[in-house]
Amino acid sequence: MKLNFTLIIINLFLLVSCANDTKTSKIPAIDNQKEPEIENEVLPMYLSGKTDENNGFENFDLIDYSTLDNARPNKNVIHLVHKDSLPKLYKIKKSQIMELMMWGEDDFYNTLVFVTPGDSIHLEVNNGKFEFLGKNAAHYNFYLKADPQRNNYSKLSYKGDLELYKNQVDQVYANSKKIFEEYQIEHNVSREFVNYVSNELKSEYLYNLSNPREKSKPGNPNYNSINGLTETLKKTPAFRIDGVVDLSSYYGDISVEDFKRPDFVNNDYFKRSLISYIRQYFVNHEYLDYNEENLDAELKFVNENFTGEIANFARVKILSDYYNKGFGNDKISQEILLREIQQIEKTEAREDYKAVVRELKADLAYRLIKLPESVLSEKMTSLEGDTLTFGEILDKGNKSNFINIWGRSYTGEQCLPCLEGFEKLSVNEDIDKLDRISISLDHDEDRWEKDVRSFQAYLNPREQFRSVAPPHKSMITTFFKMTLPPKYAKIPRYMIIDNEGLVLYNNLPSTNDSILLKKVLTKINNQKSTLGSPQD
Incomplete structure (x- = not known):
């Protein structure tokens, strides 16, 4: 009876697929007009398949990019006759591009498919060949033809020549x-x-411009930089000298109007590009720090330029990104996040978006603002050769502490923003109301001592300490989510922690923005005496 029931279901969805088929002429025009939002019925998509792989469909996955966290779609396995067959139902609400992955015994299969509610999709894997069959097969096979291994972009890498990289991406x-x-x-x-598909192709192109590919290990694909173009350029010697980059020429005629397309908010690369261009081009932060200054700028841009589902998605994604990068690790930024979350809860945002901010809100309620013992017990050395814990250093005075975390890269390069900040910090009167602590992450003790003496005009030797742990193993850099692959941390980092380990501010603005830094320091100095304990 189970097999007969499956055949009935198959026939039913084939009929649904025929009824919903909307074919046009051979070369349809691209529709650039915004269409009104229609509340679609949630219809099942039937997926069947057959394979000659020894492990069959045991390692098979389908990614639904309509959700904020790229989840697996709601599915129901009707009947699994053998491991080489694949009858499954997936519930989808709108047409979208999904990603299909399958791990064979010797091969990895990966492609994108355009699906609509009510589709019946059949795939076959024979002799290492991956193919879709059936009435709407043309909707599913395009990416297999255009990029069979999904590696056209992954072969590229930025090697210091921005014009060359752009030309390769353009090609x-x-x-x-x-x-x-x-x-x-x-x-x-x-x-x-x-x-x-037109939108997805363009969005993937834009994302590869804004997040250049970096060289990976031999045999592996080159992955997009998670920190974006500006941070990639800062690691290039030629751009570190003059710092001049014509972004408008590099990106071309891209504008905010290109992203006012709520009909594409379920597409992966469109969402990636939207956030990337807000953060790296339209707002164009001087430093890609996840602090109050940059958060305010991004949310302001969204509020002034987008409405409806695009705005709701962007706000939730921005808050989620900042939280995952450590924003909310102190009392002030925690209050900022909670305030923004409350605003989203009052809107008519999608339920899955609200579920994300509810999860953030619940997590913030249990977030330890006071540093855990694992961080407080991290060992430091002073210039005199004494060994102290981070907690002991914090408790040396009766004031709150201004922490300056700096150092060198694991390859020995000096941190130029760190050096630029020394002089500006040394003459800041607002910091004088706090106890200063300078912590280096340089793994070379002799080099650290030499650097401190070189900058003794700006650095007080009694305030200098060095973390014993390597940057990528430090509990401080781990707790504050400063670590970056392979072995270094994002520096400089300025924070304020009181003498009992209560984090008042974990990511102060750059010293280049003296006005905003003064504003935040004034707020800290005015509020630190009234801030309650973590239990309040």
Whole structure:
């Protein structure tokens, strides 16, 4: 009976798929008009398959990019006859591009598929060949034709020549568009398919511009930089000298209007590009720090330029990003996050967006603002050679402590922003109301001592300490989410911690923005005496 029931379900969804088929002429026009939001019925998508892989479909996954956290879609396995067959139901609400992955015994299969509610999709894997069959196969096979191994961009890497990298990315995009144009001529596809795929191709192109590929280990794909173009350029000697980059020329005619498309908010690369361009181009932070200054700038830009679902997605994603980067690790930033979360809770945002901020809110309620013992017990050395714990250093005075974390990279390069900050910090009267502590993450003790003496005009030797632990193993850098691969931390980092280990501010603005830094320090000095304990 189970098999008969499965066949009935299959026939039912094939009929649904036929009824919902919306084909057009051979070369449909791209629809650039905004369409009104329609509350679609949640319909099942039936996915079946057959494979000759020894491990069958045991390692199979489908990624739903319509959710904020790229979740697995709601699924229901009807009947698994053998491991080489794949009858499954997935509930989807809107047409979208999903990612399908399968690990064979010797091969890894990975592709994107454009799906609509009510689709019936059949895939076959034979002799290492991956293919979709069925009535709407043209909607599923494009990415297999355009980029069979999903590695056209992953072969690229930024090597210090920005113009060369852009030309390579442009070439990949041009080839993809040409293949797509030819595909439309050869196959009968819907206008909706053309709109979605066109947007995804452009968004993937834009993302590879804003987050350049970095060279990976031999045999592995080159992955996009998580810190974006500006931070990538800062590691390039040529750009560290003059710091001049014409972003408008590099990005071309991209504008905020390109992202006012709520119909694409379920697409992966569109969402990635939206946040990336807000953070790195439209707002264009001087430093990609996840602090109050940058958070305010990003949220202000969203509020002034977007409405509806795009604005709701951007706000929630920005808050989630900042929280995951350590914002909320102190009493002030925690209050800021809670205030923004409350604003989102009052809106008509999607339920899955609200679920994310509710989770953040619940996590913040249990967040330890006071440093845990694992951080307080981290060992430091002074210039005199004494060994102390971080907690002992914090408790040496009766004031709150201004912490300056600096050092060198694990390859020995000096941190230029750290050096620039020394002179500006030394003459800051607001910091004089606090006890100063300077902590170096340099793993070379002799070099650290030499650096301190070189900058003794700005550094008080009695305030100098060095972490014994390597930067990537330090409990301080781990707790404050400062670590970056492979072995260094994002510095400089300025924070204020009282003598009992209560974190008042874990990521102060850059010394280059003296006005904002003064504003925050004034707030700290005025409020620190009235701030309650972590239990309040």
